[in-house]
Amino acid sequence: MAKPSFRTHHGMHDILPDESPKWLALETIVRETAKRFHFHEIRTPIMEDTALIARGVGELTDIVSKEMFAFNRGEDKYVLRPEGTASVSRAYIQHNLAQLGGVQRLFYIGPMFRAERPQKGRQRQFHQFGVEVLGSAEAVADTETIAFMIAVIQKIGITRYTLKLNSVGDIESRTAYKEALVNYFSPLKSKLSEISQQRLEQNPMRILDSKDEGDKVLVVNAPKILDYLNEDCTAHFEAVKTQLTQLGIDFEINPLLVRGLDYYSKTAFEISSPDLGAQDALGGGGRYDLLVEELGGKKTPAVGFACGIERLLIASEALGLNLVKDHRPDVIMISLGDEAQLWSLKAAQELRAIGLNVTMHYSVGSMKAQMKNANRENAKYCIIVGDNELAAKEFVLRDMDKSVEQKHNWSQILAQLSPLAKSL
Ligand code: HAM
Numbered sequence: 001m002a003k004p005s006f007r008t009h010h011g012m013h014d015i016l017p018d019e020s021p022k023w024l025a026l027e028t029i030v031r032e033t034a035k036r037f038h039f040h041e042i043r044t045p046i047m048e049d050t051a052l053i054a055r056g057v058g059e060l061t062d063i064v065s066k067e068m069f070a071f072n073r074g075e076d077k078y079v080l081r082p083e084g085t086a087s088v089s090r091a092y093i094q095h096n097l098a099q100l101g102g103v104q105r106l107f108y109i110g111p112m113f114r115a116e117r118p119q120k121g122r123q124r125q126f127h128q129f130g131v132e133v134l135g136s137a138e139a140v141a142d143t144e145t146i147a148f149m150i151a152v153i154q155k156i157g158i159t160r161y162t163l164k165l166n167s168v169g170d171i172e173s174r175t176a177y178k179e180a181l182v183n184y185f186s187p188l189k190s191k192l193s194e195i196s197q198q199r200l201e202q203n204p205m206r207i208l209d210s211k212d213e214g215d216k217v218l219v220v221n222a223p224k225i226l227d228y229l230n231e232d233c234t235a236h237f238e239a240v241k242t243q244l245t246q247l248g249i250d251f252e253i254n255p256l257l258v259r260g261l262d263y264y265s266k267t268a269f270e271i272s273s274p275d276l277g278a279q280d281a282l283g284g285g286g287r288y289d290l291l292v293e294e295l296g297g298k299k300t301p302a303v304g305f306a307c308g309i310e311r312l313l314i315a316s317e318a319l320g321l322n323l324v325k326d327h328r329p330d331v332i333m334i335s336l337g338d339e340a341q342l343w344s345l346k347a348a349q350e351l352r353a354i355g356l357n358v359t360m361h362y363s364v365g366s367m368k369a370q371m372k373n374a375n376r377e378n379a380k381y382c383i384i385v386g387d388n389e390l391a392a393k394e395f396v397l398r399d400m401d402k403s404v405e406q407k408h409n410w411s412q413i414l415a416q417l418s419p420l421a422k423s424l
Helices: 020-037 050-057 061-068 085-094 139-154 171-191 194-202 203-210 213-219 232-246 309-318 338-353 368-377 385-393 410-418
Strands: 047-049 070-073 075-082 104-113 125-134 162-167 267-272 281-287 301-306 330-333 358-360 379-386 395-399 404-409
Touching: 020 125, 020 139, 020 330, 020 338, 047 050, 047 085, 050 061, 050 075, 050 085, 085 104, 085 301, 104 338, 125 139, 139 232, 139 281, 139 301, 139 309, 162 232, 171 194, 171 203, 171 213, 194 203, 203 213, 232 267, 267 301, 281 358, 281 368, 301 309, 330 338, 330 368, 338 358, 338 379, 338 385, 338 395, 338 410, 358 368, 368 379, 379 385, 404 410
Parallel strands: 330 358, 330 379
Antiparallel strands: 047 075, 070 075, 104 125, 125 301, 162 267, 267 281, 281 301, 379 395, 395 404
16 A cells, blocks of 8 residues: 555544544543532633743743744744643633632543653643642542542553652742752762753752653652651641541552642642553642642632543553443444335434434445445344335344344334433
């Protein structure tokens, strides 16, 4: 076959018809979980003002400094959103969602864009589902947010995962901690990687996240954030741990977990899977009590997370899970002749109206070709109609699994098939 002239960009993928049922199944799990927790959907544009993302996610993060798909059009600066938290916070401020009263419990599903180097589980266009809870400073909001994430993962059937938990403190705790880090790393500066040497000046906590093997050795003995939390942050962290334990949610404390976005305060968490390879995070999140104010809104404590849908699918496939329950058509109509096809067209509509999933062969081909198609479509039944059947008003109903067929009149067929009916 000739090489196609046009292909998707590197790191961007089509989701083809044989894959989309599992996407739909996963999205349905997210929506049903949202219903259980009484969270509401928010849909924001996939393009935002570049300044929003720079301010929200942080100028010094990899996402903003290296990975944005950004362009200008006239006076306006656009960026394809790399994540959802800044957008949801912007929408919260722009539409004054606080005026609705109470806590806003929101979720979203959609594409995100980061110009990263593609590899397994890392694309340039990827998809997240995420949750943002705005307007509560309480630890229970953190715990419920984590419980939502675990509920989705368990409902998918993913059994191999680790929840890592940390607190990155508030500004006061972090100021003390950063000073301790600078004191620790400064005498070791020449041994740090080039990027970590820069981080030492700009954002020393990022060194903890370094992928450089040499840095990792030095990080082992670095001071730990949990020793620098003030009373408020400690009490909050203890409350989250107690509540997670009460819910039977296992976690591992990881004081090196700093996350790749700048807006976090207090709780930070990540869920990883051994089935993902180098990019092992299924999802992550945390509290971001300062972001809404940073973006020009009123002080609004908030917490949330996002999971990568591609990564959830990789993890579920590694476990051999089949998310797609039933994607077979109930019936395929097989028509031999033009008049029969017109009859089939109407009969298919009647069957759909009572709740069956029905497809039909569009060209009036040979019986053999149509049966081959019925097998490919994996239909449960086929209804075969030709001139004789039309004249006799008796049609062939073939059970494809049992390979048996019988002639019936239309009301008998309806009676036999109606138990397959389901609501949409
Ligand atoms: P994040 O850790 O940057 O957090 O992304 C969340 C998840 O998205 C990751 O754990 C991963 O599963 C998936 N992901 C990220 N980048 C890629 C990629 N290039 N390819 C495939 N999957 C990817 C956030 O985005 C925060 N907004 C989460 C949050 C919400 N925090 C508070 N609220």
